Amino acid sequence: xxxxxxxxxxxxxxxxxxxxxxxxxxxxxxxxxxxxxxxxxxxxxxxxxxxxxxxxxxxxxxxxxxxxxxxxxxxxxxxxxxxxxxxxxxxxxxxxxxxxxxxxxxxxxxxxxxxxxxxxxxxxxxxxxxxxxxxxxxxxxxxxxxxxxxxxxxxxxxxxxxxxxxxxx
Amino acid sequence: xxxxxxxxxxxxxxxxxxxxxxxxxxxxxxxxxxxxxxxxxxxxxxxxxxxxxxxxxxxxxxxxxxxxxxxxxxxxxxxxxxxxxxxxxxxxxxxxxxxxxxxxxxxxxxxxxxxxxxxxxxxxxxxxxxxxxxxxxxxxxxxxxxxxxxxxxxxxxxxxxxxxxxxxxxxxxxxxxxxxxxxxxxxxxxxxxxxxxxxxxxxxxxxxxx
Ligand SMILES: [Zn+2]
Numbered sequence: 001x002x003x004x005x006x007x008x009x010x011x012x013x014x015x016x017x018x019x020x021x022x023x024x025x026x027x028x029x030x031x032x033x034x035x036x037x038x039x040x041x042x043x044x045x046x047x048x049x050x051x052x053x054x055x056x057x058x059x060x061x062x063x064x065x066x067x068x069x070x071x072x073x074x075x076x077x078x079x080x081x082x083x084x085x086x087x088x089x090x091x092x093x094x095x096x097x098x099x100x101x102x103x104x105x106x107x108x109x110x111x112x113x114x115x116x117x118x119x120x121x122x123x124x125x126x127x128x129x130x131x132x133x134x135x136x137x138x139x140x141x142x143x144x145x146x147x148x149x150x151x152x153x154x155x156x157x158x159x160x161x162x163x164x165x166x167x168x169x
Numbered sequence: 170x171x172x173x174x175x176x177x178x179x180x181x182x183x184x185x186x187x188x189x190x191x192x193x194x195x196x197x198x199x200x201x202x203x204x205x206x207x208x209x210x211x212x213x214x215x216x217x218x219x220x221x222x223x224x225x226x227x228x229x230x231x232x233x234x235x236x237x238x239x240x241x242x243x244x245x246x247x248x249x250x251x252x253x254x255x256x257x258x259x260x261x262x263x264x265x266x267x268x269x270x271x272x273x274x275x276x277x278x279x280x281x282x283x284x285x286x287x288x289x290x291x292x293x294x295x296x297x298x299x300x301x302x303x304x305x306x307x308x309x310x311x312x313x314x315x316x317x318x319x320x321x322x323x324x325x326x327x328x329x330x331x332x333x334x335x336x337x338x339x340x341x342x343x344x345x346x347x348x349x350x351x352x353x354x355x356x357x358x359x360x361x362x363x364x365x366x367x368x369x370x371x372x373x374x375x376x377x378x379x
Contacts, residue, residue: 130223
């Protein structure tokens, strides 16, 4: 049994809860769905639903997270495209000016709505890469697709985003 | 140069380059591409800006009850046993209204607790040792534990009783060594472990039934 070193759900909540929440939030644009997803992931970790292989913790965790997310979409027949409630309330670095805060919020709202317009596969690849910070290998493992496909999804996702976003930065 | 239909993924290597995901051969390829092809340079800049913007997305804070509040872990057992101070009970009850995971954990703990408490009390068989005169037995396991003095004969008796208790649990389903929760509950003398009036879950919360 290789489940002996499997992290407990409390470990996962403590170390990865915020990341999972951000992943779900960027994929759905909805705080309630994001919170639901975190709980669902913790429940799945608790029940040991996915076989755990030591050494591929990220792949294991994100596979659980992704499956939970996809099951949720299938169950609810919900297309995750709801708009942001009132901008983000996240960390914006060290005390930016009010103008900078406003601009950043507006920008992140734009980016968020552009993300929601991407086809799911591209959105997922881009979010796992740029929001969660996984390597291509980890993304391939989590999503069960070849690394070459990961690479092309990330690139095409970014290209589509670039076309949707208008900036001078 | 002859006109070639551009491959839509021709520049995918640029994203991989930005992400530090290229091997040495591909690295040389990208450097050559960027030094020869102005279109590649323009594409590279666009992709780089997009990546920057994505990386700059603010971290969204989850609601406090989800992560900032500690989950209750081993305090859930103490909660079931009524061993927590009132303030902590209040905060656990509040936490249970939102946290599905602690709710499910509590439910499982309660089932184990019921199973153990349901074990039948056994009489010491007379042929092993004549019952010693002892103070009136208390039904509470907590107190009984302190009263035991492991003199040799008593230790042997306890050992035998334990074996008998184990056999009495295992033998009825002789072919199947697994003890199921329903076996235990069926054989149980007192099926409910929770004192009347002590509610495991707040009234507003449904018990989880896996
Ligand atoms: Zn909890």
